[in-house]
Amino acid sequence: MLYRDYEPALCIEAQRKLVADLVVSSPRVSGGDIGEIFLDAEGLAYTGGEGKFCRDLLRLVSARGYTESVVGVADSAFAAALASQVARHRWLMIPRGEDRRFMAGLPPGLLPLCDESKETLRLLGIKTIGAYLDLNLDQIRHKFGVEGERAYNLACGLDQFRPMLPLIEKSFQCILDLGGPMESLTDTIFVMKSLIERLVAELVVAGLCAEEMTVSFFSDDLLFEERPIRLVKPSNHGKFLLEVLRLSLEATPLAREFTAVKLVISRTTPESFEQIDLAVPDHDLDFDQHQIINRSAFAYLLQRMETRLGEGAIVHPVPEDQYFPEMAGKWQPLNLRQSINEPVEDPGSDYALRILDGKGLASGLVLKRFPRPEPALVELYGSNPVSITFDNRWYRVMKVTSAERLSGLWWEEPVRKSYYMAMVKPAGPESNVEMIMLTLNHLNRMWSVEGIYD
Amino acid sequence: MASKANVTALRQHLEQLFPGKWLVGQEQGSSQKLLRTGIGDIDAGIVRGLPRRAISEWSGAASSGKTTLLRSAIAYWCLSGLSVAYIDTFSRLVAADWAFVEQGICGAMPANLAPRKSRHRGRFMAVRVSQRLDATRKGEITRVALRKEACWVAEQLIKSALFDVVVFDLGGSSFVNDRVYARLHRSLERSRTALILLKDTGARSGPEGSNSSWGAHTRASFQWSDSFSTREGIDNSVMIVPSVKADLARDGLGQRVEIGFSANVSNSLFTYPQIPDRRTSKTRPRTKG
Incomplete structure (x- = not known):
């Protein structure tokens, strides 16, 4: 039996749904990390108290299929999150004003510090958050930087995070019933253009960019093809999105004629205000500006390649920790979505480059x-x-x-x-x-x- | 002066009649620049480097040393801050051979490769066309589909204006006909890219391998020399490093050079790979509320 990592996108989607459902318990609900939801529990004295709140909450969450939920109640969000982690029963309530005392007895590994900082704390003999709080704040700033100072404030019960009113999810989709069959690519592109123009206008107003589109083709109400198209870089440029759709249709033509088409922006992201300008004369730019422009131009190139050839169309060679000639390297796809970069075992090539000056590092002939x-x-x-x-x-x-x-x-x-x-x-x-x-x-x-x- | 103008007019007229066949030399006097390869024998000869906005052709038998020489040039360009794209039509390259090319390390290198240092390093990227088609399309990939996609990739890479050099590895089938040549030329005119066509000739190449192309600005054909050097190990040689004979041609002039390599035996620095951890997780993440 193999343990498989969870799919973050699915977890985020499930969490979003749960946040929407929890509005009945408290008007202010926000999602934290995956599996972490914060609710505002103020003013419960006249509605049965915090105990009833916890019971109602657990009942509601269990009804959605999450039976191993734990509730932590505290003055600050960070203390509540720790309470839910260390609770031995279904819920743990920290009395008002007792956050600092509660956290003082917990191990410092629960603080949001990097592994290196945690190891330093261990070597310093700091075994509790209370001992960490006994350190001088200036010393913490000097040794652990901003991260250490933030952890210090959180351990003191000073957490600025507050649950907010959940945002209303807006869907961006268009359906066009043609009333007759259509097959030619030119006509299809023309239809797509009108759909995209409308959706792009809505996206721009909402300050969003499309991350993924899904185009569905129907023949007499029968869905015969659904095609998700992932963009290498979020965009709300109509011309670019149309170009991507055109390339997709050219690379994989439709199997039959269609009578209706549905276009959905299935994933969005807040708009970035990075300039996209490919036509700037060279001599007016310094290297950093070149880099920005090249990144944008590269995003367009990569999108074209991936739409036609599939994901991972452009690759670059990286060394891998293996001594068989055919396995000592790997073609790693270049992508602008850094989160999906495949990990490669680094054979310590920087060390080898420094020590050997590269001699013998690469093979002889190609x-x-x-x-x-x-x-x-x-x-x-x-x-x-x-x-x-x-x-x-x-x-x-x-x-x-x-x-x-x-x-x-x-x-x-x-x-x-x-x-x-x-x-x-x-x-x-x-x-x-x-x-x-x-x-x-x-x-x-x-x-x-x-x-x-x- | 008048005769030169007449020749130019004649070339333009012929280009209209036979697209792609008479472009050689038309860039004379324009803003065209040569990319030095760093290989002394090539840069100092009649070729003087590879021209931007033009097609250069590197050909030779399937095993002739042309790609090893090209890798040295690519390492030199990367160190000079130039970016290079390689269209590996038949997905034959091995990643380990190219893993350090951006750092200027290229295994066997020409003995007189010029040293180079730059503040900004260029990038080396590849498009493995047949592998992508295998992954995305069901059924057998036809040769026609592969050619079509490879040519499309070449055009896109040139048009993107991101790469200083695009290497188009045609393998043993020279499928770039005159019309494709003309199309590539037109793409090159609007870019600063130097396009290198890498062709396999000889017995191992396909039936189209003998097709000659007339649109190339510079031509170089390579073959291994009979002379070679070895690197000795404990009981026998551990590496054979032959020289390469190159026939260079440009503007009707020809030159033959022999290029020797210097190489170090691969150090096999890599550690024994880690055995993957396949233990199942004993704890499941808990949902917090």
């Missing part, structure tokens, strides 16, 4: 791999290859290196291979020499040519 290794028939003299047959040709081995024997990955798919670099000359009077990567798989005793050096 290898071009075949789509799949070509099986080869190898004639040996002793243990050294002297001639090879592959790709329906016979090659004499002019020079071959000693084998680089590598094994590992027993926990996934075991690999035991010997790698050779060979200089070969094909049969024929005027043939040029070629450099190839020859491997012997010790698991199945099979020789292969993995690729050629070019």
Whole structure:
């Protein structure tokens, strides 16, 4: 059984729904981190007290399927969050004015500090938040900076966060019933243009940008295609959104004609006021301005590529912590949504660059791999290859290196291979020499040519 | 002077009649600039570098050293603050070979590669076309679809004006015909990009491999030299480093040079990879209210 990470988008959506439902308990409700909701619990003395509030709240939340909820009640939001974390029962109420005393006995690991700061506190022998509060604030500022000062204030019960009235969710969608079938791309784009213009006007008024669009096509009320299109960068520019839709339709044409179309801006984000101007003359700009413009231009390029070729269209090479030649690097997709960058195990290349000045860090010649290794028939003299047959040709081995024997990955798919670099000359009077990567798989005793050096 | 004007007028007339075939040399006197490759033998010869707003053609057998030389040039450009895009049409490149190219580290490098340092480093990016098509489209990818997408990618990269150099790896099938040449030329005219077509020729290339293109400004064809050096290990050589013979051509002039490499044996610095942690989580996050 594997533990899988939760999907943040789904969790945020579920939390948003729960926040909307909790309005019946308190008019001021705000979501915090995932799984954390804050309610204003002021003025409950005449409505049954805080105990009844907790019971009603838990009943309501349980009815929505969240049966392991815990309620913490305190003067400040941070203290209430800690109370819910350390509560041994379904709820924990901190008496009025007792936040600081309550938190003083808790471990400092609960404070919003980075791991490094927490480790420093541990080494300093600070075992409780109370001991942290005994430190001088100037010392905290000096050692832990703004983060430490904020943690200090929170531990004192000074939390500025207050639950707010929940925002009304607005949906941006348009449906157009054409009354007849439509198939041509030009006509479809024309229809899309009118839908986008309307939605963009609404987005601009609301100060929002589209992050994701979903376009649905109907044929006589039957939904036959629904296409979510994720934008590499939030935008409320009609021309850009139309271009993205056009590219999507060009890359994957519709399977049939449609009679109605629905366009939904399925995800939005507050508008950024970064300038997008690609036509600025070079000499008027310094490097930083260039960077900003290039980022915008790159966003447009990436969007075009991803719409046509799919996500991860543009990649860049990064080293990975592996010594098999074919696995010692990885093509990592470039994207402007940093949150979805795939983690790569850094082999400490900065250290290697500093120590070795880059010598020997990269391989010798450039290898071009075949789509799949070509099986080869190898004639040996002793243990050294002297001639090879592959790709329906016979090659004499002019020079071959000693084998680089590598094994590992027993926990996934075991690999035991010997790698050779060979200089070969094909049969024929005027043939040029070629450099190839020859491997012997010790698991199945099979020789292969993995690729050629070019 | 008059004869030069006549030649220019004649070239323009021919260009209208045969698009893509007579563009060579028309940029003379314009704002065109050459990108030095850092490889002394190329920069000091008749080629003097690779022109912006024009097509250069690097060809050679599938294994001929052209991509290794090109990687050195790319490392030099990245160190000079220039950005490079590589269209890997058939997704053959290995990431490890290119992982340090932005830092100017390129494994085997020409013995006379010029040193370079710049305040701003350029970027190196790649588009692996066949791999993307495999991932996004069901069924077998036809060669026609692959060619179409690769040409579209090349055009988009040039038009974006983000890259100083675009390398278009055509592999063994030279599918860029005259019309595509003309189209690429028109895109290049509105950019500052230098386009390099990387072509495999010879027995391993496809049936179209012998097609010659007439629109290239500079041509270079490569092959491994019979002379080579080795790096010795404990009981035998651990690396073979052959030289490369290059035939350079520009404006009707030709030159042959031989370029030697200097290389260090890969240090295999990487540690033994971590065994993945597959223990299941014993605690589940609790919902707080």
